[in-house]
Amino acid sequence: xxxxxxxxxxxxxxxxxxxxxxxxxxxxxxxxxxxxxxxxxxxxxxxxxxxxxxxxxxxxxxxxxxxxxxxxxxxxxxxxxxxxxxxxxxxxxxxxxxxxxxxxxxxxxxxxxxxxxxxxxxxxxxxxxxxxxxxxxxxxxxxxxxxxxxxxxxxxxxxxxxxxxxxxxxxxxxxxxxxxxxxxxxxxxxxxxxxxxxxxxxxxxxxxxxxxxxxxxxxxxxxxxxxxxxxxxxxxxxxxxxxxxxxxxxxxxxxxx
Amino acid sequence: xxxxxxxxxxxxxxxxxxxxxxxxxxxxxxxxxxxxxxxxxxxxxxxxxxxxxxxxxxxxxxxxxxxxxxxxxxxxxxxxxxxxxxxxxxxxxxxxxxxxxxxxxxxxxxxxxxxxxxxxxxxxxxxxxxxxxxxxxxxxxxxxxxxxxxxxxxxxxxxxxxxxxxxxxxxxxxxxxxxxxxxxxxxxxxxxxxxxxxxxxxxxxxxxxxxxxxxxxxxxxxxxxxxxxxxxxxxxxxxxxxxxxxxxxxxxxxxxx
Ligand SMILES: Nc1ncnc2c1ncn2[C@@H]1O[C@H](COP(=O)(O)OP(=O)(O)OP(=O)(O)O)[C@@H](O)[C@H]1O
Ligand SMILES: Nc1ncnc2c1ncn2[C@@H]1O[C@H](COP(=O)(O)OP(=O)(O)OP(=O)(O)O)[C@@H](O)[C@H]1O
Ligand SMILES: [Mg+2]
Ligand SMILES: [Mg+2]
Numbered sequence: 176x177x178x179x180x181x182x183x184x185x186x187x188x189x190x191x192x193x194x195x196x197x198x199x200x201x202x203x204x205x206x207x208x209x210x211x212x213x214x215x216x217x218x219x220x221x222x223x224x225x226x227x228x229x230x231x232x233x234x235x236x237x238x239x240x241x242x243x244x245x246x247x248x249x250x251x252x253x254x255x256x257x258x259x260x261x262x263x264x265x266x267x268x269x270x271x272x273x274x275x276x277x278x279x280x281x282x283x284x285x286x287x288x289x290x291x292x293x294x295x296x297x298x299x300x301x302x303x304x305x306x307x308x309x310x311x312x313x314x315x316x317x318x319x320x321x322x323x324x325x326x327x328x329x330x331x332x333x334x335x336x337x338x339x340x341x342x343x344x345x346x347x348x349x350x351x352x353x354x355x356x357x358x359x360x361x362x363x364x365x366x367x368x369x370x371x372x373x374x375x376x377x378x379x380x381x382x383x384x385x386x387x388x389x390x391x392x393x394x395x396x397x398x399x400x401x402x403x404x405x406x407x408x409x410x411x412x413x414x415x416x417x418x419x420x421x422x423x424x425x426x427x428x429x430x431x432x
Numbered sequence: 433x434x435x436x437x438x439x440x441x442x443x444x445x446x447x448x449x450x451x452x453x454x455x456x457x458x459x460x461x462x463x464x465x466x467x468x469x470x471x472x473x474x475x476x477x478x479x480x481x482x483x484x485x486x487x488x489x490x491x492x493x494x495x496x497x498x499x500x501x502x503x504x505x506x507x508x509x510x511x512x513x514x515x516x517x518x519x520x521x522x523x524x525x526x527x528x529x530x531x532x533x534x535x536x537x538x539x540x541x542x543x544x545x546x547x548x549x550x551x552x553x554x555x556x557x558x559x560x561x562x563x564x565x566x567x568x569x570x571x572x573x574x575x576x577x578x579x580x581x582x583x584x585x586x587x588x589x590x591x592x593x594x595x596x597x598x599x600x601x602x603x604x605x606x607x608x609x610x611x612x613x614x615x616x617x618x619x620x621x622x623x624x625x626x627x628x629x630x631x632x633x634x635x636x637x638x639x640x641x642x643x644x645x646x647x648x649x650x651x652x653x654x655x656x657x658x659x660x661x662x663x664x665x666x667x668x669x670x671x672x673x674x675x676x677x678x679x680x681x682x683x684x685x686x687x688x689x
Contacts, residue, residue: 184473187442187443187565188443191590215566216441216590216594217593218590269597272568275533279533279536308565309472309529309566310472311529329444332660333448333475333478336478337473340473340526372657400589400629401589403589404629404632
C-alpha cells in the first residue's frame with residue numbers, strides 16, 4: 176500500500192490532471208486505488224463526474240471528525256464514493272476552505288488526514304492525494320500522510336520560482352512530522368520541447384533534481400483538457416491520446432516497476 | 433484614483449501576468465501606478481525584477497502593523513519600492529502565508545489592507561492588486577479594498593467550475609463589506625480561438641456574463657511567458673508582441689476610456 180501526494184503550490188501546473196489520470200490509470204491496471212481530493216475547488220471530484228450538489232459527506236467532514244474523535248472510522252467510511260471497479264474517491268467541496276481556521280487550535284493538526292486514512296488504507300493498493308495551490312494546512316496534511324510525492328511542473332519561469340519554497344516545506348515536514356517522505360519524481364506537464372523557455376527551464380531542473388526529474392514528460396494534449404467536461408479521466412475516455420499514453424507510460428515505468 | 437483587484441481562485445489562469453502587464457501598461461500611459469503583490473508566491477514581485485532576498489519590508493509587515501496600529505503610516509510608506517518613473521510596487525514574500533493565522537482573531541480583519549492603502553493612495557492614479565489562487569483572507573482583503581475586479585479566465589473546463597464560487601464570494605463581500613465592489617471585466621487569457629473547448633467555454637461565459645465578458649482577449653503568446661525571466665513586463669521588453677498589444681488595447685479601451 177502506497178500513499179502518494181500530488182503537490183505544487185504554483186497554480187495551474189497540472190496537479191489535478193495528474194492526480195485524476197494517474198488514479199484512473201492505476202485502476203486500469205487493476206490496482207485498488209483511492210483518489211483523495213484535498214482542494215476546496217473540488218476539481219478532482221468533478222473531473223471524475225461526481226455531482227457536488229449530491230454529496231452528503233466530504234473530506235472536510237472527515238477532518239472535523241478526526242479532530243474530535245480520532246478513533247471513529249464511520250465518517251471516512253461513509254464518505255468514500257465508488258467511481259469504478261478499482262477506483263474510489265474521497266470528494267471535496269468548498270467547505271474544505273474552512274479547514275485552516277477550524278484546525279488552527281487542534282493539537283497535532285498535521286496528523287489528522289494521516290490518522291483518518293489509517294482506518295481504510297488496508298483496502299487499497301494505492302492512495303493518490305490531489306493538493307490545492309498553497310502551502311497551508313491541507314498541503315501539509317498531504318505531505319504528512321504521503322510516503323512519496325509527485326511534483327507536476329510547467330516549464331515556465333514562475334513555476335521554477337516556487338520550487339525552492341516547496342523543497343523547504345518538504346524538508347521541514349520530513350524532519351518534524353514524516354521522516355519517510357520523499358520526492359518520487361518531478362513531472363513536466365504541458366511540455367512543449369520546441370519552446371526555448373521549456374528547454375531553459377528543463378536544464379535548470381535537471382541541475383537541481385538530477386534523476387528525480389522524470390524523463391517521461393506529459394505533452395500538451397487537448398484531450399487532457401477536454402476529458403473533465405465529460406466527467407471522466409482521459410485514460411478512460413481517450414485511451415490512445417498522447418496524454419493517456421504518457422500517463423500510462425509513467426505509471427508502468429515509474430510507479431509499478 | 434481607482435483600486436482594481438485581479439482575482440480568481442483557480443490556479444494558473446494568468447492573474448500575475450495580467451496584474452504585472454496592466455500595471456506596466458498604465459505606467460507607460462504616464463498614470464502613477466502602484467502594483468500590490470498579495471500572493472505569498474511573490475510572482476509579481478519577481479516579475480518586476482525585484483530580488484526578494486534584499487527586501488526589508490513586505491505586504492505582510494504592512495498588514496501586521498495595520499492590525500496593531502491602524503493609524504501608523506510609516507510601515508506602508510517604507511515598504512513601497514520604486515520600479516520605474518510611474519510604477520511603484522508593494523512586494524510579497526512567503527511570510528505572507530502566515531496572514532491567515534495571524535489575522536484570525538483581528539476585529540474587522542477584512543478591512544486591514546484597505547485601511548493600509550488609505551495612507552498612500554492619494555499619490556496614485558491606479559492601484560492594481562494581484563491576488564493568490566484561493567478565497568482566503570488575502571483575497572477577501574483584495575475584494576474589500578477594490579472598487580472593481582478583473583477576473584482572468586482560461587477557457588478550460590476546470591476554470592469554469594470555480595466561477596460560481598467566486599461570484600458567491602464577491603456577492604458576500606459586496607453585501608457585507610464593500611458595497612461599491614463590481615466586476616469590471618472577465619478577461620480570457622491564453623486564448624486559442626481554434627480550439628473547440630475554448631469556443632464552448634466562451635459561449636458559456638457569454639451566457640453567464642454578457643457584456644462583462646471582455647471582447648478583447650489575451651492570446652497565448654510566448655513573450656508573456658518569457659518576460660518574467662528577465663525581471664521585466666512584456667509591455668517594456670516586447671512592446672510589439674501580440675501579448676503586449678492585447679494588454680495595451682485592454683488598458684486603452686476598457687480602463688482609460
Ligand atoms: N498536459 C496537458 N495538456 C493540455 N491541458 C492540460 C494538461 N494538463 C493540464 N491541462 C489543463 O490545464 C489546466 C490546469 O491544469 P490543472 O487544473 O490540472 O492544474 P492544477 O495544478 O491542478 O491547478 P490548481 O492550482 O488550480 O489546482 C486545466 O484546465 C487542465 O485541463
Ligand atoms: N497569454 C499568455 N501567453 C503565454 N503564457 C502565459 C500567458 N499568460 C500567462 N502565461 C504563463 O502561464 C503561467 C500562468 O500564468 P500566471 O502565473 O500569471 O497565472 P496566475 O493565475 O497568476 O497563477 P497562480 O494561480 O499560481 O497565481 C505563467 O507561467 C505565465 O508566464
Ligand atoms: Mg488542481
Ligand atoms: Mg499569480
